[in-house]
Amino acid sequence: MASAQEGGPVRADTGAPPGSASGVREPDNASVLIVNDAGEYLLHLRDHRPGIWEPGAWSLLGSGREPGDRSLEETARRELREEAGLDLPVLEPLQVEHAARIDGSTVAIQVYVARWNGDPESVRLTEGVMLRWFSPEVMPRLRMSHSTLDLVRDHAARPPSGPRSAAAAAPRLPGASGQAPAPGTGQKAVPNVIGVHLHLENAQGEILLGLRHPDSAYAGNTWHFLAGHCEQESAVSCLVREALEEAGLVIAPADVEFVHAVHLVHTPGGRPRLQLVFRARRWEGTPELREPDKCLTWQWWRPDALPEPLVPYARAAIDGIRAGRLYTEMGWEAR
Missing domain, CATH: 3.90.79.10 (Nucleoside Triphosphate Pyrophosphohydrolase)
Structure with missing residues (x-):
């Protein structure tokens, strides 16, 4: 699941404008897929207590749109600031995911992608237990939803070139500089x-x-x-x-x-x-x-x-x- 919604069911109606002539509304939730230059993805370990969305699971940062949010990007930015004190310069729309609510219905989640190379241990969380970087290869061993895992795998498999911006592109195998690895090493540069x-x-x-x-x-x-x-x-x-x-x-x-x-x-x-x-x-x-x-x-x-x-x-x-x-x-x- 792509959302990190706290507090149980996702909001069913926040007054978002219709997304099409058929009356289908735009997503009312937003989450952020954060990737670093080493190709790792930032996951949020949620509190293990009843009544919240995905208790005790690894998820993405994000939540539901509030009345004061002028856009879903503003929702995503507000949640990043409130939950982890993060203010990332570029959030690029990635795709819309659909997840099951507690009542069995589905909710649409606008997923953004952003790049950050910080240390999650330096972040002061206001919700959840911790933030950690994980490579896609490690994630099947974690407790997390299949949709979040599929989302990460899909993004990691995308080529770095194309119409998407550099912020939304899949991480390059070389280091942050984009230079090729040293001859004969066969290894990528990884920030320590x-x-x-x-x-x-x-x-x-x-x-x-x-x-x-x-x-x-x-x-x-x-x-x-x-x-x-x-x-x-x-x-x-x-x-x-x-x-x-x-x-x-x-x-x-x-x-x-x-x-x-x-x-x-x-x-x-x-x-x-x-x-x-x-x-x-x-x-x-x-x-x-x-x-x-x-x-x-x-x-x-x-x-x-x-x-x-x-x-x-x-x-x-x-x-x-x-x-x-x-x-x-x-x-x-x-x-």
Whole structure:
């Protein structure tokens, strides 16, 4: 199903103008198929509770038209902003899908397509559980409607050339630049998510770790480094910013040194992530909870008595640092 409609039955009549002389109305719902330059599609995991549309399933962002919406594109844009804080520059009409309502009738959904290369973990959702990128090959293993899966497959199979605009075109196999892959590699260029992590040791050699909030989209109720994702900034600048925002620690860039990298992929076909770990030789302040919606507590731990559960790649990084290694790979053997 192409809609991410909350709250049960889709609206049957919002006053949309007739779509033809036969009196068939235009679609009253809109959803957005979001694709990145790696050929992955953004899916929304819906709350698993009774009375909502497709509880506990992966779906597209979107919902029903409201009286103040002047067009279905405005409906789609409003829903993107309200549900995920996304404001995408181009929404291109793709096709109209038909889905079954709770009462057994059908509803028409205008599907738009858009391109975005952001990190879904940085999105603050107001509805649902999480957003994630998935390749079409992985989607049959997910709980999702057949119509949404068919929609993704159809879009992914379309050639990049044709009357559709670049925003609506199927993702090119090369990277974002559109250049051909390097000779002899046979591989496409895939953007990697860059994460930064603070390996902070006190005078007793203990390591600072935080217990993530149970509602966190990633690793809830699990211990982890102070960490964040790079925005339009250098990795060291990101580390300095996150340390201040999350724990009130003041770190000078000159006091930061690189100590380890973990290059990982969580699932086969998933988006690769390069996790950079830095040590701060000096800092000012005492760790405090600045973002209680993300972290429940900061504690110091001996490296030989780390807490459980601990994010696996954080443990791998700590082990690598203790062993004097600079690099670890995880998850690639399953590809």
